[in-house]
Amino acid sequence: MKHLIDILDLSVGEIDELIELAESIIAHPENYRESCKYKKLATLFFEPSTRTRLSFEAAMLELGGSVLGFSEAQSSSASKGESVSDTVAVVSGYADIIAMRHPKEGAPLVASMHASVPVINAGDGGHNHPTQTLTDLLTIKREKGHFDHLTIGLCGDLKFGRTVHSLIAAMSRYADVRFYLISPEELKLPSYVKTAYIKDKKIPYIQTTSLESCISELDVLYMTRVQRERFFNEEDYIRLKDYFILTPEKMTLAKEDLCVMHPLPRVNEISTAVDSDPRACYFKQARYGKFIRMALILKLLEANA
Amino acid sequence: MNIDSIHNGIVIDHIDAGRAMQIYSLLHLERLDCPVAIIKNASSSKMGRKDIIKIDADYNVNLDVLGYISPNSTVNIIKNGVRVEKKHIQLPERLVDIVLCKNPRCITTTEQEIHHIFKLTDPEKRIYRCIYCDTKAPEL
Numbered sequence: 095m096k097h098l099i100d101i102l103d104l105s106v107g108e109i110d111e112l113i114e115l116a117e118s119i120i121a122h123p124e125n126y127r128e129s130c131k132y133k134k135l136a137t138l139f140f141e142p143s144t145r146t147r148l149s150f151e152a153a154m155l156e157l158g159g160s161v162l163g164f165s166e167a168q169s170s171s172a173s174k175g176e177s178v179s180d181t182v183a184v185v186s187g188y189a190d191i192i193a194m195r196h197p198k199e200g201a202p203l204v205a206s207m208h209a210s211v212p213v214i215n216a217g218d219g220g221h222n223h224p225t226q227t228l229t230d231l232l233t234i235k236r237e238k239g240h241f242d243h244l245t246i247g248l249c250g251d252l253k254f255g256r257t258v259h260s261l262i263a264a265m266s267r268y269a270d271v272r273f274y275l276i277s278p279e280e281l282k283l284p285s286y287v288k289t290a291y292i293k294d295k296k297i298p299y300i301q302t303t304s305l306e307s308c309i310s311e312l313d314v315l316y317m318t319r320v321q322r323e324r325f326f327n328e329e330d331y332i333r334l335k336d337y338f339i340l341t342p343e344k345m346t347l348a349k350e351d352l353c354v355m356h357p358l359p360r361v362n363e364i365s366t367a368v369d370s371d372p373r374a375c376y377f378k379q380a381r382y383g384k385f386i387r388m389a390l391i392l393k394l395l396e397a398n399a
Numbered sequence: 400m401n402i403d404s405i406h407n408g409i410v411i412d413h414i415d416a417g418r419a420m421q422i423y424s425l426l427h428l429e430r431l432d433c434p435v436a437i438i439k440n441a442s443s444s445k446m447g448r449k450d451i452i453k454i455d456a457d458y459n460v461n462l463d464v465l466g467y468i469s470p471n472s473t474v475n476i477i478k479n480g481v482r483v484e485k486k487h488i489q490l491p492e493r494l495v496d497i498v499l500c501k502n503p504r505c506i507t508t509t510e511q512e513i514h515h516i517f518k519l520t521d522p523e524k525r526i527y528r529c530i531y532c533d534t535k536a537p538e539l
Binding site: 177178179196197198199200201203204218219220221 | 502504505506507508509510511512513529530531532533
């Protein structure tokens with residue numbers, strides 16, 4: 095493993111190794127406090143993303159390393175017209191590993207072709223966000239104990255939600271998985287995703303517009319936000335943003351051991367009254383994001399605990 | 400130029416009818432100063448109708464363009480009026496700088512120096528996707 099650009103770059107075995115390492119870090123954080131001493135992580139964020147950037151920075155700091163970088167394109171030389179390839183060629187001389195967020199799809203892949211240090215895709219537009227998927231997988235492992243024999247409901251914006259596409263791709267590689275695809279008609283899962291990862295693999299699935307009708311079947315419920323920036327038309331956004339709201343009333347229909355996840359930030363699709371429910375796992379999920387990024391940095395730097 | 404026979408050059412035969420102009424354009428044959436003939440809708444026992452392109456000069460044809468536009472076409476190398484080689488075309492695994500990605504959010508729209516690369520993701524349906532953003536190659 096040299097770079098991480100797309101979750102499908104990782105084999106199931108490599109994902110298992112990362113999750114195992116993350117669980118070891120959670121159990122014995124003291125063993126990893128100096129694993130990346132004298133190493134530097136560059137966070138090149140060409141668009142703001144507080145949560146992801148802080149998570150990467152916290153991960154590197156907890157490994158004993160240090161961080162440098164920028165949090166928006168305006169404060170980088172991109173504002174002077176420098177190309178991504180030139181930027182990473184320069185930064186490769188200053189840092190041992192790069193985490194890059196960029197509004198253009200494919201920018202981290204271009205970076206990986208020109209960098210002499212490992213590049214991690216920290217989100218490229220609406221395309222890939224592999225460390226979010228690793229976070230989601232670690233959460234499922236921690237909360238459910240396994241990846242197979244699970245019924246997973248994906249709810250909200252399944253059309254533009256890249257985390258949903260990647261999670262389906264990753265989970266489709268495990269045995270006896272079933273999907274409920276819960277969305278309004280306008281935000282259904284794109285057919286190419288459905289074909290590649292569900293239909294072609296003969297995975298059972300049900301497409302529905304009603305969360306209440308299926309919540310009792312679910313082991314995992316993955317909620318997503320309807321993102322304003324994905325709509326050209328404000329009216330459509332306003333009409334669809336409140337389509338699904340998870341409330342304590344709906345939670346009464348769910349299994350006792352349901353795991354409710356959300357990549358965050360949420361707007362109003364999960365009522366804050368659900369936060370105190372022990373089945374609400376989304377804040378734990380954000381915390382797991384730091385541990386899986388620690389594991390990923392260790393693997394890519396081939397650093398020893 | 401006699402379009403029935405050429406002395407030294409190449410004949411691209413068995414092009415799917417109607418595709419010759421696309422091949423002409425993607426191979427940039429307008430830049431050649433030798434005689435070039437395009438024959439449209441020629442009768443063919445195998446294909447019913449086909450297109451043919453004849454180039455009356457040594458020319459290193461980009462087989463990936465032919466494979467992308469018309470994978471059943473053949474390339475015949477003519478030397479001294481005799482066919483010395485016949486190449487069958489295969490569906491290329493990658494298209495490099497043949498077509499441009501149409502996704503306005505793709506990095507290829509802003510980075511001037513990078514190659515436009517598409518990979519074959521579905522050989523049956525002949526679907527290519529941009530390696531940077533996964534957008535399908537433009538419809539032929």
